[in-house]
Amino acid sequence: MNIRNIAIIAHVDHGKTSLVDKIIHATQVFRDNQETGELIMDNNDLERERGITILSKNISVTYKGTKINVIDTPGHADFGGEVERVLKMADGVLLLVDAFEGPMPQTRFVLQKALGLGLRPIVVINKVDKPNCRPDEVHDKVFDLFFQLDATEEQLNFPTLYGSAKQGWYNTSLTQTEDINPLLDAVLEHVPEPAVSEGTVQMQITSLDYSSFLGRIAVGRVARGVLREGQNIQLCKLDSSLVRGKVKELYVFEGMGKKKVAEVAAGDICAVVGIEDFQIGETIADYDNPEALPVIAIDEPTMNMQFSINNSPFFGREGKFVTSRNLRDRLYKELEKNLALRVKDTDDADKFLVYGRGILHLSVLVETMRREGYELTIGQPQVITKEIDGVKCEPFENLVVDVPDEFASKVINLVTIRKGEMLIMESKGEMQHLEFDMPSRGLIGLRSQMLTATAGEAVMAHNFSEYKPWKGVIPGRNNGVLVAKQGGTSTGYSIDKLQDRGSFFIDPGEEVYGGQILAEHIKPGDLSVNVIEGKKLTNMRSSGTDGAANIAPKIQLSLEECMEYIQQDECIECTPQSIRIRKIYLDENDRNKYSKTQKVS
Known part of the structure; x- marks a missing residue:
């Protein structure tokens, strides 16, 4: 039987999984009356909640008597290890590019890997039904990208299709057709059959x-x-x-x-x-004549975090796996399938250094472990530095931001403060397209600040480029935090009185412990507060003295936002039901001693 092996690669949110859905329906994998839903391949709970692909998956369909093995890959740079390993199974790639956004950082990354392996590309310009789309301009940019990545003559002569996965059509021109058959015909025509060499298995x-x-x-x-x-x-x-x-x-x-x-x-x-x-x-x-194939080359991690057992006063309340042995076994088991991950034992048996591609890569691991019943504490993410020719170097990333015109200056200011250098500024309709070269350190905590500054309008993406000399100190969080003085149940009365001091991460009635971070302070510097004090009840009442407590809702931080928020002396307690931010040293005297040693050093 004829076989074609193809991988679908693209930047995040350019429509890979939606296209796989259409291929599945077009080749009648399901019965006509079968309920399938959308994004069929994203079958993991985390993938469905976040709306992203995390793990590469493969399916097989039959079209015109030919078996097509289709591999769906993730689009986030943090999961690049998944893409690198599965491209070895493919003979050709469908490179999806958004008809409005054009080639983005991850497009460059995955295309470079595919071209390096000698795979035949088919360019699919997707989402041509979007307003303000510019398919012809995007096609020229894709060609320029191929040229920059030293594609061969054969690879530069790529076929191009236009269409919309949402509307379910693709064609070699912008004329709308009824189905995606032209795309499947292009796969049969342009993707070669698997090259087979003679010899033992x-x-x-x-x-x-x-x-x-x-x-x-x-x-x-x-x-x-x-x-x-x-x-x-x-x-x-x-x-x-x-x-x-x-x-x-x-x-x-x-x-x-x-x-x-x-x-x-x-x-x-x-x-x-x-x-x-x-x-x-x-x-x-x-068995008789074993020959090994070359090992899959995977790019090195750029970030690390300390994982340790949960040693807070609430230890063991929610999780099933709480010991250092449970934690160690789980982390080493993850190494079997997560190629871009590294785990290193430390001098302390309860602590492990985990190396990954970025905050999202590490947070997905933590979230998965939480759901499996693990309790753990994670520290502040740190970038991995190297010494190259006697110079201390750090990882740099290519950052791309698309933002409405009126917010462009705010974005440039935010990135420049964090040691970023602007490379490109050009208009895309009503949006400004900005490209920067900046240290990976500067990206930690940038997303939330940028979304606040641009009223949620900024779309940012980044991808590792190379190691460059250390850029010096990057300013961290400006504000301090409010820390619980002692443990107990928080009261509305205390929180109401402290609201003018900061924005709270907890609601009244939540249990807290001494050393837990309760709120962001409105000023620099930390402040210890008592949130468990109740209103003193007396038998004396006078009108107008007892105003109703008017408490603002708590700020709900996601795991990634917590990871970007914490400083060096803080950590995150992760349990199956809760995420709490806390100080590493829960006792106030220990914190004061630690801060004095930091100032001396």
Whole structure:
């Protein structure tokens, strides 16, 4: 059977998962009367809540007698590791570009990886139904991007399709058609069949699946030979050692599920059951003549955070897994499938350094662990510095901001304060398109400030570019915080009296403990306050003295906002039901000693 392997790559929110939906419907994977909903591939709770793709997933459809393996990839730069590993399974890519926004930072990143692997691109200019869209101009910008990334002559001669995943049509011109068949025809015409070399069996594991019935399942593309059920194989490990094994069961992807088969020929993507203790990047090879494929190269992490056990007074109230051993086992288990992550033990057995691609990458891990019943404390995110030719260097990112004209000066001011340098400023209809080169440190906490300054109108995206010399001190949070003096249940009476001192993160009636951060102070510097004091009741009353408490609703910070908000002497307590910000040292005397040592150092 003819096979085509394609990956769909694009910047976040340019319509990848919506396009996969249309491919699924066009090839009649579901019955006509079957209820499917939207964004079918985003089947993880976190993905549905956030409206983003976090994990790469593959499905298989059949069109005109040809099997097409489709791989849906994430669009956020933080999940770039997912894209890097699955591109090895593809022979061609559908590069989606928004007809209004044009190529964005993640477009450049994923395209560079695809071109480097020699994949054939098909450019799809999506969302041409949007007002103010500029498909012809975007097409020219995409060509310029290909040229900048040193595409070959063959890759520069890419076919282009226009259309709208929402309306369900694509065409080689801007003329609207009835369906997406022209896109599927372009895949058959321009994506080559899998290149198959002669020799013994080889399959690189690029993804893993898990079944409570079958255990861990290795997923990858057979690069050479034929893999058969019951076949004895050797697993070529990352450390060059060999482990003997046997293929118990083989599955190929069919529609949204898998189908059991007796053998899989080179070029097809399959799932292998029965191999123990494998890692992504290892090779399933012939028993008698094992040959390993080159290991998947993944970009290094740029940020780290300290994970430790929850040592607050509320320890163990909500979570099932609270010990350092539980935490360590879970973090090392995550390394099996999350290639861009690193975990390092510290001198303290209760603390671990976790390295990732960015705040979103790390926060998704924390959120997943919370939902699984873990309690943990996480520290302030720190960028990873390197010494290059004797010079201290830090990661820099390419930041792109689209914002209405009237807010452009505020955005430029905010970024410049954080050591950013403007590279490009151009008009896109009523919007200003701004591009900056800035240290990754400067991005921490920038999103919330920018949304406040632009009345929520700014659209920002960023992507790691390179390491450059250290830029010096970047100003942090201007305001201090209000810290609880002692534990107890907060009262409306106390919060009402303290409202003019700051904006609260708690409501009356919530339990607090000493050292917990309750509010943002209106001035620099921290202040210890008592929020558990109740109104003294007497038998004397006089009219007009007892005004009703008028308390503003609390500020609800998400996990990412908390991570961007905290300073060096603060941390976040994460439990299955609560996220609290607290001081590292809960006792006020310990905090004073710590601040004195910081000033001396």
